[in-house]
Structure formats: structure tokens, C-alpha cells
Amino acid sequence: MQNKLGGNSSQSVRTILNIHLKLIIDDTCVSVFFCDICIRKNLILMKMHRYFIVISLVFTCFLTGLHAQTSLRLWYDQPANASMRDDPNGWKDDAEWLKALPLGNGSLGAMVFGDVNKERIQLNEESMWSGSKDDNDNPNAFQYLDSIRTLLFKGKFREATELTNRTQICKGVGSGLGNGSTAPFGCFQTLGDLWIDNGSNKDFQNYKRELDLNNAVVRVSYDQNGVHFLREIFISSPDKVMVARFTASKPGQISFTCSMNRPERFRTYAENNQFLMSGALSNGKGGNGLEYQARLQAVSKKGRVTCSDTSLTVKGADEVMLLLSASTDYKLSYPSYKGRNYDSITANNILQAAKKPYAKLLKAHLKEFHGYFDRVDFSLHKNFKDTVSTDRRLVLNKTGAVDSHLYELMFQYGRYLLISSSRPGCLPANLQGIWANKIQTPWNGDYHTDVNIEMNYWPAEVTNLTEMHLPMFDLISSLVEPGEKTAQVQYHAKGWVVHPITNVWGYTSPGEGASWGMHTGAAAWICQHIAEHYRFTGDTVFLRRMYPVLEGAVEFYLDWLVKDPRTGMLVSGPAVSPENTFLAPDGSQSQISMGPSHDQEVIAQLFEDFNMVTAELDIHNELVNKASLALKRLARPGIGSDGRLMEWAQEFPEVEPGHRHISHLFAVHPGSQINLIQTPLLAAAAEKSLDYRIAHGGGHTGWSAAWLVSQYARLHQAEKAKTDLDVILTKSVSPNLFGMHPPFQMDANFGTTAGIAEMLLQSHVPDGEGAWIIELLPALPKSWSKGSVKGLKARGNVTIDLSWKGGKLEKALIYPATDKAFEVRYGNKSVRINPKGKKCITLKI
Numbered sequence: 001m002q003n004k005l006g007g008n009s010s011q012s013v014r015t016i017l018n019i020h021l022k023l024i025i026d027d028t029c030v031s032v033f034f035c036d037i038c039i040r041k042n043l044i045l046m047k048m049h050r051y052f053i054v055i056s057l058v059f060t061c062f063l064t065g066l067h068a069q070t071s072l073r074l075w076y077d078q079p080a081n082a083s084m085r086d087d088p089n090g091w092k093d094d095a096e097w098l099k100a101l102p103l104g105n106g107s108l109g110a111m112v113f114g115d116v117n118k119e120r121i122q123l124n125e126e127s128m129w130s131g132s133k134d135d136n137d138n139p140n141a142f143q144y145l146d147s148i149r150t151l152l153f154k155g156k157f158r159e160a161t162e163l164t165n166r167t168q169i170c171k172g173v174g175s176g177l178g179n180g181s182t183a184p185f186g187c188f189q190t191l192g193d194l195w196i197d198n199g200s201n202k203d204f205q206n207y208k209r210e211l212d213l214n215n216a217v218v219r220v221s222y223d224q225n226g227v228h229f230l231r232e233i234f235i236s237s238p239d240k241v242m243v244a245r246f247t248a249s250k251p252g253q254i255s256f257t258c259s260m261n262r263p264e265r266f267r268t269y270a271e272n273n274q275f276l277m278s279g280a281l282s283n284g285k286g287g288n289g290l291e292y293q294a295r296l297q298a299v300s301k302k303g304r305v306t307c308s309d310t311s312l313t314v315k316g317a318d319e320v321m322l323l324l325s326a327s328t329d330y331k332l333s334y335p336s337y338k339g340r341n342y343d344s345i346t347a348n349n350i351l352q353a354a355k356k357p358y359a360k361l362l363k364a365h366l367k368e369f370h371g372y373f374d375r376v377d378f379s380l381h382k383n384f385k386d387t388v389s390t391d392r393r394l395v396l397n398k399t400g401a402v403d404s405h406l407y408e409l410m411f412q413y414g415r416y417l418l419i420s421s422s423r424p425g426c427l428p429a430n431l432q433g434i435w436a437n438k439i440q441t442p443w444n445g446d447y448h449t450d451v452n453i454e455m456n457y458w459p460a461e462v463t464n465l466t467e468m469h470l471p472m473f474d475l476i477s478s479l480v481e482p483g484e485k486t487a488q489v490q491y492h493a494k495g496w497v498v499h500p501i502t503n504v505w506g507y508t509s510p511g512e513g514a515s516w517g518m519h520t521g522a523a524a525w526i527c528q529h530i531a532e533h534y535r536f537t538g539d540t541v542f543l544r545r546m547y548p549v550l551e552g553a554v555e556f557y558l559d560w561l562v563k564d565p566r567t568g569m570l571v572s573g574p575a576v577s578p579e580n581t582f583l584a585p586d587g588s589q590s591q592i593s594m595g596p597s598h599d600q601e602v603i604a605q606l607f608e609d610f611n612m613v614t615a616e617l618d619i620h621n622e623l624v625n626k627a628s629l630a631l632k633r634l635a636r637p638g639i640g641s642d643g644r645l646m647e648w649a650q651e652f653p654e655v656e657p658g659h660r661h662i663s664h665l666f667a668v669h670p671g672s673q674i675n676l677i678q679t680p681l682l683a684a685a686a687e688k689s690l691d692y693r694i695a696h697g698g699g700h701t702g703w704s705a706a707w708l709v710s711q712y713a714r715l716h717q718a719e720k721a722k723t724d725l726d727v728i729l730t731k732s733v734s735p736n737l738f739g740m741h742p743p744f745q746m747d748a749n750f751g752t753t754a755g756i757a758e759m760l761l762q763s764h765v766p767d768g769e770g771a772w773i774i775e776l777l778p779a780l781p782k783s784w785s786k787g788s789v790k791g792l793k794a795r796g797n798v799t800i801d802l803s804w805k806g807g808k809l810e811k812a813l814i815y816p817a818t819d820k821a822f823e824v825r826y827g828n829k830s831v832r833i834n835p836k837g838k839k840c841i842t843l844k845i
């Protein structure tokens with residue numbers, strides 16, 4: 001007899017459960033039974049059952065091990081054409097680059113074209129930023145703040161917008177409207193290209209290139225002149241080098257010439273039989289800024305390696321291993337942002353790596369990568385036959401072919417890209433992760449804080465990649481000092497603040513245009529990640545380390561908030577609902593108002609998080625009291641006359657009803673103030689807002705559609721969430737599955753992975769007893785009738801495996817890391833689980 005999740009008679013279930021739990025728990029796994037009269041009989045059954053579980057577990061692991069290796073790869077039967085030049089216009093995507101395959105170790109990135117005769121490996125280094133530290137805080141802003149607020153409270157939006165644009169924006173050119181490569185703000189740029197020319201233009205056959213996601217290796221294979229050639233390329237985090245091995249089916253066949261270049265500011269030279277490229281980028285003030293270096297060495301079996309100032313040449317080798325390391329003098333430390341000795345770093349990386357055979361380098365790479373990637377498995381297909389190339393699958397999918405394995409692939413691809421672009425100790429993933437092939441990258445490839453960097457990290461915790469979240473906290477911590485100056489200079493406020501854009505030089509000033517640049521809620525929004533990391537990990541050491549960051553943000557908003565004379569409630573402003581425009585009563589277009597819903601929601605989240613954190617850390621002080629008082633007095637979003645959730649404090653007609661941002665729905669996702677369990681009316685209003693947005697063309701950028709997936713999942717609208725997934729797959733991915741804004745923008749990849757996780761598991765609603773309600777399969781689309789997911793994380797540090805059939809949950813394995821009780825819900829059924837030291841709890845339907 002199996003345990004059944006009894007309707008809502010939770011009390012009886014709970015007593016029965018407790019009885020059972022107490023009686024038949026042991027140190028491996030617990031199965032819950034439903035018949036106390038035959039406990040003794042069950043114990044025998046249990047013993048047999050336990051052996052069966054162990055055997056089936058071993059068998060399943062054996063199976064899953066194999067199963068876990070379902071084919072997760074992107075593959076193609078044509079190379080990306082390396083001879084096609086990139087468009088000099090930074091905002092123009094390059095079709096061939098969007099076919100190349102990404103590798104990364106968080107610090108070094110590469111895009112492998114897989115071209116046969118002349119290979120191109122486009123390279124990135126995480127800190128390759130032009131620009132430099134600059135002062136953009138506007139000392140003239142503060143004197144106009146009150147007048148702007150008065151105008152806004154009087155409904156004089158045109159005048160207030162004009163005054164805000166004139167007095168509140170940053171000093172200087174700011175981000176250069178996203179074209180800051182020669183401005184002090186700077187821009188994330190390509191490191192350059194490694195060219196590998198075999199000097200032939202002969203034809204080739206049996207060509208294949210693939211990115212193996214399970215092992216983070218790119219393979220290129222083809223036949224030429226009766227010889228089978230293979231290239232295997234990966235970027236190792238343990239050894240901090242890119243490794244490219246070239247082998248052939250016959251001896252002495254490997255010959256090629258390597259060169260390196262970039263569009264500007266480089267020189268190449270030879271040193272100790274190594275080939276180097278180095279230079280200095282613009283500091284945006286007419287001088288040199290960041291210095292960089294790439295170092296290449298060839299390790300060959302047989303054959304000859306020579307180096308000149310223009311190339312590295314290999315002749316007649318049986319096998320060659322190229323090792324590349326790169327670094328810059330950048331350091332994420334205010335105010336100098338310099339300090340690394342890139343020359344000794346690259347020299348040492350190469351020296352150490354060159355001592356190791358390929359197999360050893362690969363083994364260390366796999367061990368480290370598997371440690372992250374293999375934690376989660378998601379399968380909608382038992383026997384997927386990977387016989388159609390990825391680009392072809394996308395075309396077929398666009399024409400209506402059903403290919404549910406594409407959801408598995410996109411889900412895991414997002415995890416792969418996060419692991420490859422955000423490792424502990426590195427800079428966080430930027431708008432393009434770590435991959436950019438230009439000098440002027442769109443929006444400077446920076447860190448936009450009005451959704452984009454947040455979305456980059458939405459998958460980190462729930463898809464069991466908590467370490468990948470850490471670079472985000474390093475960035476947030478680094479913004480405190482420059483942000484304190486901005487708070488003081490711009491607003492005469494305590495604490496620290498950041499607005500919608502930042503970079504690696506500590507930019508915290510408003511943007512150069514008020515319509516988007518006055519996003520004052522940004523600091524509160526990014527701080528949500530601190531509390532979320534704690535909610536998933538329970539890491540109090542982390543929390544204590546980040547407490548001053550939260551404290552500073554709270555201090556800022558307590559100074560920033562003012563009383564709305566009409567309601568007596570606390571409101572934020574002058575502020576924007578990120579990048580969205582409304583029609584003011586006088587018919588003018590405006591973005592600036594007092595108390596836009598987004599700001600009210602993220603500030604409420606910050607104060608709630610601060611309450612939670614100070615309780616956890618047992619901190620009691622005046623600031624804590626002030627924050628909880630302010631929380632009670634914060635104005636909250638209302639429901640408009642059309643039943644939608646109001647985006648602004650007043651009902652304004654929207655200029656763009658299908659706007660890409662849905663910032664007033666932060667409280668649904670990634671916030672939790674609006675949810676189906678505690679606030680059903682607001683949740684219904686939120687759904688109306690979403691439907692209205694989409695009906696007017698919303699979700700038209702990759703990231704916007706990805707956000708909609710999570711939004712609808714939180715509202716348990718499975719089919720609507722799936723529809724947005726399909727929009728992404730048919731409209732917003734490139735042949736190499738990169739997310740497209742367009743142009744290329746990686747947040748769509750991360751948002752897609754997070755959205756799929758939200759469809760399978762949620763845990764954002766508190767159960768009112770200090771824990772979380774874990775919802776199993778809250779938004780499972782009909783077409784995903786059979787499947788399984790392993791290793792997802794829920795708040796409270798609980799790991800969950802789920803399997804389902806016929807659209808119904810079959811089994812849940814729950815691995816609580818703490819003893820804290822929590823509630824599990826599936827549909828309208830729920831059970832309270834009290835782990836009491838249990839490592840694994842099985843729920844069966």
C-alpha cells in the first residue's frame with residue numbers, strides 16, 4: 001500500500017505521516033505508507049521494499065547515468081564560414097558568428113567556427129573593457145528634486161519630465177546611448193581572433209561539428225585527402241587555458257599556421273617559442289586604458305613548431321595541442337580597477353598546462369564541469385534520436401514540427417552558458433554572457449540592471465548552480481562605494497544607489513536620458529538576489545558578509561522615499577517604470593512619475609528581505625525599525641478600472657501597449673508579493689495585464705518572451721507559458737541557439753531556462769511558518785505528458801526529483817538539506833513534511 005496525498009484532510013494525513021515517519025525512518029530513504037494497522041506487516045514489506053529501492057536506485061543511477069548522458073549537443077553538418085568578415089557596425093549581427101559554438105570558463109570565452117581550411121576561433125576575456133573610472137554624478141541635480149516632485153504631485157508631467165531630463169541625468173555622456181566604446185563608460189569588446197590556416201583549399205567530406213553540452217567540448221571532424229581529421233576544443237577552468245587538440249588518422253598530417261588579430265589596438269610578437277598578442281584599449285579620455293595579452297603555445301607530437309612575430313607554424317605533426325591563455329591588468333576593485341599582472345598570469349598558465357598531457361587536462365576539465373552541469377537532468381523523451389542537425393531542427397520547428405527535445409536542449413543550454421560565463425571569482429555574465437565579436441558591442445555589452453542582469457541569474461539557484469551566482473554579488477558589493485558617492489552627490493542621501501546601467505568601472509550614476517536613466521529601483525532589484533541566494537542555500541556566512549550591502553541600500557531608500565500628499569503613503573520618485581511611456585492628461589508623452597508600481601514593489605521586497613535577514617542574523621537596531629515601519633507605509637500597486645494591475649500610481653493610457661518591459665509585474669516574478677495563494681485578486685489582475693500586453697504585441701524581444709514564461713508559470717498558466725517558449729524557439733534564437741533581442745542578447749537563454757524551471761517547480765510563497773510552500777509541476781503543459789527532472793532546488797535548501805506520466809505526477813524524491821519543516825503541494829493536495837534529519841523523502845501519487 002502506497003502513500004497517497006489525501007485531499008486537504010491534512011490534519012489526518014499529518015498525524016498518520018508523523019506516526020509512520022517516526023516508526024519506519026532509517027538513514028537512507030523513507031517511503032511513506034498509509035496504513036497504521038499493518039505497521040509490523042509493513043516493516044517486513046519495508047525491508048524487502050528497501051532492498052528493492054536500493055537495487056532499483058543503483059539500477060536507475062546506472063540507467064540514469066546513461067540516461068543522464070542523453071544526447072545534449074548542438075551539431076551541424078556545415079562549418080560556420082570563417083572567411084565572412086564581421087559587419088563593422090556593432091549593432092549588426094553577424095550571421096556566421098551566430099553559427100559558431102561557444103565555450104567558456106567564466107574568464108576566457110571562445111566561439112569556434114569549425115571551418116576546415118582556415119579555422120577562426122573568436123576569443124573573449126571577461127574584463128576586455130575599454131573606458132575607465134569616471135565621475136558622472138551630477139552635483140546640480142539635488143536642488144531641483146523637490147520642484148520635480150511638487151510638479152509630479154500636481155500632475156504637471158510635461159514640465160516635470162522636461163526638468164528631470166535637464167537636471168537629473170548624469171554628468172557627461174554616460175553610456176553614449178549604448179555606443180560607449182570610445183567614451184569613459186567603455187564597452188565590453190572582443191579579445192580578438194585566433195586563425196588556424198592549414199594553407200589548403202581542398203574539398204572535404206563527412207563534415208560534422210558539435211558542441212557537446214555534457215562535456216563542454218567542441219568537436220570538428222572531416223575527411224580530406226583520405227585522412228580523417230579531428231579537432232577537440234575546450235576551455236578549462238582548473239587549468240585556465242583553452243585547449244585545442246588536432247589529430248589525424250595518419251601520421252605527419254597536421255600542419256597549419258596560427259595568427260592572431262583584432263579590429264584595432266594590437267600587436268603580435270614571439271617570445272620563448274610562444275606567440276603573443278597584446279595591446280591597450282581606449283580609456284575613453286583620449287588615452288590608453290586597460291592592457292591585455294593573449295599567449296599561445298603549440299605542443300606537438302613529431303613535426304616542427306616555429307614562432308615569428310606574426311605567426312606560429314606547425315609542420316608535419318602527428319598530433320598538436322594548442323594552449324591559449326589570456327588576461328588583462330583589470331581588477332574589480334574601486335577606485336583603480338587595476339592590479340593584475342597579466343604577463344605572469346598567462347606565462348604561468350601556459351607553463352603549468354604544457355606540462356600535462358591532453359588526457360589529464362581533459363580529465364580535470366570534465367571533473368570540474370560535471371560537478372556543476374550533472375546536478376540537473378531534464379527529460380521529456382526517453383528515446384530521442386539525435387539525427388537531425390540543430391539548425392535544421394529549428395527550421396522544422398518553425399514550420400510546426402513537434403520537437404519537445406528542443407525544450408530539454410534549451411533548458412540545459414542556459415545552464416551550460418551560465419556555467420561557461422559566470423564562475424566563482426570571475427566577473428558576472430554580461431548582456432552577451434562572455435561572448436562578443438565586436439569593438440562596439442550593442443549596449444556596450446554592459447550590465448543593465450532594469451531586468452537584464454537579474455534575468456541572467458534567475459536560473460542560478462533553482463537549477464542548482466548556486467556558485468554561478470557569486471560573481472553577481474561581487475559586482476553588487478563593488479557598487480557600494482561609487483554608489484554612496486552617487487547617493488550623496490545626486491540626492492544628498494545616505495547609503496548607496498545604482499541606476500539601470502553599470503559597467504566594470506563602477507558606474508552608478510543615472511543614465512544620460514531620463515526616460516530610461518531614472519530607474520531608481522535598480523539597487524533594490526539587484527539586492528533581491530542576495531536574499532534569494534540565502535533562501536536557497538541558508539548560507540549565513542554569506543548573509544553576514546552581504547549585510548552591509550543590504551543595510552546601505554535600505555538607508556538610501558529610507559532617505560529617497562517621500563510622502564505622497566494625496567495618500568500619505570511613501571512613494572519613490574521621480575522614477576520610471578523601466579523604459580515605458582505613458583500619455584499624461586495633457587496628451588504629452590512622459591515616463592517620469594511618483595510611485596510607479598515597479599519601484600514600490602522592489603523597494604517593498606528590499607524592506608521585506610531586510611526584515612528577514614536581520615531576523616536571521618539577530619540584528620536589532622533603529623534602521624530595522626525604520627525599515628519595517630516604512631514597509632507598512634509604502635504605497636502598493638492597485639487594480640485599474642479595466643481589471644489590470646496598474647503600472648503607475650494613476651491610470652495612464654500607454655503609448656506602447658505591447659511594451660517589452662513588464663516591470664510592474666515584478667511582484668509576480670521574480671518577486672513574490674503577488675501570488676495565487678495569498679493574493680488571488682491581484683494575481684488575476686496581473687494575468688489580465690499580461691494578456692493585454694501580448695494582445696498588443698508584447699514579448700517581442702527574446703528576454704521579454706522569456707520573462708513571460710516565468711510570469712505565466714507563476715500564475716499556473718501552463719499553456720500560455722509554453723506558448724511563450726515556442727515564441728522564443730521560433731522567433732528569438734539563432735542557429736547556435738543564442739537568444740536574440742535582436743541583436744544577440746544572452747538573457748533570453750537564461751530567462752528560458754529559469755522559465756522552464758518555474759513550470760516544473762516553485763517555492764516562492766511562504767507557508768507562514770517560516771518555511772516555503774513547494775509546488776510540484778505547477779504549470780505542466782499538456783504536451784509534456786511524460787517526463788522527469790532531477791536536481792532542481794527549492795527555497796529552504798531542498799533538492800527535488802520529479803517524474804510524471806499522463807500529465808500526472810508519479811513520484812517525487814525530496815532531499816531536504818535541513819531539518820526545517822515545509823509544505824509540499826501538488827494540484828490541490830498538500831502535505832507538511834518534517835524531515836527530522838531525513839536525507840530523502842519519497843512522495844508517490
Ligand code: FUC
Nearest residue numbers: 431443448452579660701
Ligand atoms: C534594456 C531593454 C532593451 C535591451 C537593453 C540591453 O534597455 O529595454 O530591450 O535589452 O536593456
